[in-house]
Amino acid sequence: MATRVIPPRILRNLRYNTATRPLNAAHPPLSAPSVAPPYLLDKPDPTHQKPPSPAAADADSILNFDNVEKLFSHVATSKLLRSSAVLHATAVDPVVDFGMWLMKSKVMEVNLLKQPVLSAVRHTFYEHFCAGEDAVTAGESIRALNQAGLRGMLVYGVEDANDNDACDRNHNGFLHTVDVSRSLPPSSVSFVIVKITAICPMRLLERVSDLLRWQQKDPSFNLPWKRDTLPLFSESSPLYHTRKRPEPLSPEEEHEFELAIQRMQELCQKCVQNNIPLMVDAEHTSVQPAIDYFTYSSAILYNRDNNPIVFGTIQTYLKDAKERLLLATKAAEERGIPMGFKLVRGAYMSSERSLATSLGFASPIHDNIQATHKCFNDCSSFLLEKIADGPGAVVLATHNVESGKLAAAKAYELGMGKVNHKLEFAQLHGMSEALSFALSNAGFQVSKYMPFGPVETVMPYLLRRAEENRGILAASGFDRQLMRKELNRRLTAAVF
DSSP, X not given: OOOXXXXXXXXXXXXXXXXXXXXXXXXXXXXXXXXXXXXXXXXOOTTOSSXXXXXXXXXXXXXXXXXXXXXXXXXXXXXXXXXXXXXXXXXXHHHXXXXXXXXXXXXXXXXXXXXXXXXXXXXXXXXXXXXXXXXXXXXXXHHHHHHTTOEEXXXXXXXXXXXXXXXXXXXXXXXXXXXXXXXXXXXXXXXXXXXXXXXXXXXXXXXHHHHHHHHHHOTTOOOTTOOOXXXXXXXXXXXXTOOSOOOOOOHHXXXXXXXXXXXHHHHHHHHHHHTOOEEEOOOOTTTHHHHHHHHHHHHHHHOBTTBOOEEEEEETTBTTHHHHHHHHHXXXXXXXXXXXXXXXXXXXXXXXXXXXXXXXXXXSXXXXXXXXXHHHHHHHHXXXXXXXXXXXXXXXXXXXXXXXXXXXXXXXXXXXXXXXXXXXXXEETTSOHHHHHHHHHTTOOEEEEEEESOTTTTHHHHHHHHHHOHHHHHXXXXXXXXXXXXXXXXXXXXXX
């Protein structure tokens, strides 16, 4: 991995709220103090176990958002204008509602109307949130990103396969993505992303998840096809999806499942050969047990020598996220398996709540955003402590500036305040540009999640970004404010 010199910008006088209960007593949480302002305090906390270093005492902040000229120095004016306009549009509910209605309506079944709509989407939202229509074009986007000091997560934008033919096609696309990643500048691609729903039919993932949930309810329930794995559930994990004892997999289903396992193993082997980490995305709780099964059984086989190749994803808006993370990391540690995790808040809130309500159960998602923030920050703190003292790696995928500041400060406190392969920050392509560049300027590795594929193929991704992340998109006002400030500065400089 390439190493860069880190500018000595360290957050001054930071203290953590030690009264907040951490994941375990040895690891203080990443929680904001209960006093204002939340990050920069007038005096350091003398009771803190690790007081700021002399270098920290001379710095104003790790993340600098004041110098917009430096923040957006790698962004062309035309891109700033488009980004500002697109983010503004996606923060307006009527615009989002109309767009989702249009894309799901029968208008898209009329070719004469469909093509102009897709063209409009391509030149606005698609170009903003996606990296290109194929892997080669996405590679060019990553080259440009790399020149700006960022890295890319290559995401072949397919999901929800219905049969083995579709799974085989998708699998070949993922293998090709690894080949393209290898052809790009070293370390410019941080991860290749795979969605298990693209290489295993959805109905089979639902069946396997039902069987795994039932075994959690009844440990005597035998699953002859089950391979070695890490814990998939905690005591608080939702099991309401499986309401009755499921039938065992038929011989045909077992064969089909074995084909999906073989696809995953071939992809893992190719990533090992090319030393490119493979990130498994999280999805709906109805199929997440099967997805975790794919992830953990593969990690046991391929994660070796403090070099996690297979990374799992924890959605911290789920109430059981902390417990499942603790159980998985403890089991991996006991077996000497270096684990990699990506932390996200989550992207299926509306559908999860609707499903739980329809079945007569409480939502599996935290009751409020504050609880989700706390869960993300606590899990971040726990994993940073883990990888600072031992094996493993973590990707903190957040658009929340406060979480970014807290995690950056924690990393410096732990002596991880420079680019290394153990810690990566990440944001969606087209989102939270200011946070991405601020973290990069502070010396951290930062990646952008870059889906690619034809417009129609990645449409489910675009619709989900709009439907499930309204809060994030609305919160993009911080980015838009900084973009407008930089645009005004450039306009003033050009005129005067």
